[in-house]
Amino acid sequence: MIFGYASGAFDTFHIGHLNLLRRASFLCDYLLVGVVTDDAYEQMRGQPPIVPFAERLEIVRYVRFVDAAVGDPYTDKRLTWELYRFDVLIKGDDWKDNPKAEALLGRLAEVGVGVEFVPYTRQTSSTRLRHLIGQLRNSSATGEASEAG
Amino acid sequence: MPCCTTVAIVAYGGHREGNWAVAKVHGYTSGVFDMFHIGHLNVLKAAANQCDYLTVGVASDELATELKGHPTVMPLLERLEIVQSMSMVDNAVVQTSLDKVEAWRDLGFNTVFIGDNWQGHPRWEETERLLEPLGVRVVYLPYTYSSTSEALIEAQLTHDGT
Numbered sequence: 001m002i003f004g005y006a007s008g009a010f011d012t013f014h015i016g017h018l019n020l021l022r023r024a025s026f027l028c029d030y031l032l033v034g035v036v037t038d039d040a041y042e043q044m045r046g047q048p049p050i051v052p053f054a055e056r057l058e059i060v061r062y063v064r065f066v067d068a069a070v071g072d073p074y075t076d077k078r079l080t081w082e083l084y085r086f087d088v089l090i091k092g093d094d095w096k097d098n099p100k101a102e103a104l105l106g107r108l109a110e111v112g113v114g115v116e117f118v119p120y121t122r123q124t125s126s127t128r129l130r131h132l133i134g135q136l137r138n139s140s141a142t143g144e145a146s147e148a149g
Numbered sequence: 150m151p152c153c154t155t156v157a158i159v160a161y162g163g164h165r166e167g168n169w170a171v172a173k174v175h176g177y178t179s180g181v182f183d184m185f186h187i188g189h190l191n192v193l194k195a196a197a198n199q200c201d202y203l204t205v206g207v208a209s210d211e212l213a214t215e216l217k218g219h220p221t222v223m224p225l226l227e228r229l230e231i232v233q234s235m236s237m238v239d240n241a242v243v244q245t246s247l248d249k250v251e252a253w254r255d256l257g258f259n260t261v262f263i264g265d266n267w268q269g270h271p272r273w274e275e276t277e278r279l280l281e282p283l284g285v286r287v288v289y290l291p292y293t294y295s296s297t298s299e300a301l302i303e304a305q306l307t308h309d310g311t
Contacts (some may be wrong), residue, residue: 001296004205012184012305013231014185014227014231015223015230015231018230018231018234021193051187051301055186055187058187059186059187062193062194062237063234063235064234064235084268107280129222130305131310133305136220137221146209
């Protein structure tokens with residue numbers, strides 16, 4: 001049985017996140033998803049995420065492709081591996097350019113853990129979402145808030 | 150419903166809730182689901198806990214713009230796909246109007262879930278009146294005021310972009 005692991009911030013859940021999780025589920029028999037903790041996020045990005053950890057985790061937990069979801073406080077995925085002992089690490093292919101990638105791949109290969117890359121969804125990202133929202137706000141008047149009833 | 154039908158449904162493993170005899174609960178709830186957040190998840194969880202099969206209507210871009218007075222951030226296909234991907238959702242469909250009778254004709258649900266912020270609203274009192282002869286009951290779920298898409302949008306705009 002192939003035990004896969006994918007991690008992310010999943011800040012403001014969007015189609016890019018969903019695509020990653022869907023593709024990850026096809027690369028393993030059991031998918032564990034790590035949701036980056038608020039502290040780890042701040043360490044990596046320099047500011048806290050928009051959506052608090054508990055909410056980000058809860059949403060990911062209920063995505064049908066996810067078998068289990070946990071918090072991931074480690075920036076070094078080798079440490080996450082020490083904890084969970086997954087067989088394969090699944091990452092978006094935008095991460096290949098990351099200078100730390102090669103070193104991590106090596107350290108994981110040492111313990112027989114492979115890495116699989118899934119295509120990074122270019123049209124949506126949390127950064128792009130913020131940009132889109134800004135544009136929408138500037139160009140149209142906001143109406144009275146009401147959920148569809 | 151005639152009382153002999155009620156007895157038959159209950160005898161075959163259904164249950165009674167006041168005047169309603171329900172065999173399998175096919176629930177329906179609808180929304181815009183723009184920028185999917187914990188409030189949306191809570192509604193879907195609460196609805197799914199009270200039904201055997203959950204259909205979720207996702208407002209079309211046109212309907213959403215009409216209701217909110219501005220376009221959605223995420224297009225229909227993405228909103229639909231995200232809702233469909235939640236494990237408690239059995240079926241996600243496009244909703245083009247607020248007409249619940251029309252939705253019932255297409256989908257055949259027997260229970261409609263809506264937030265209790267709508268309870269007492271004339272439109273929903275009318276909806277209840279129209280659905281009752283069709284054997285459809287309306288269930289009001291606790292509405293979480295703290296999380297809304299508007300709050301999320303505000304948070305997005307004040308977040309320093311990276």
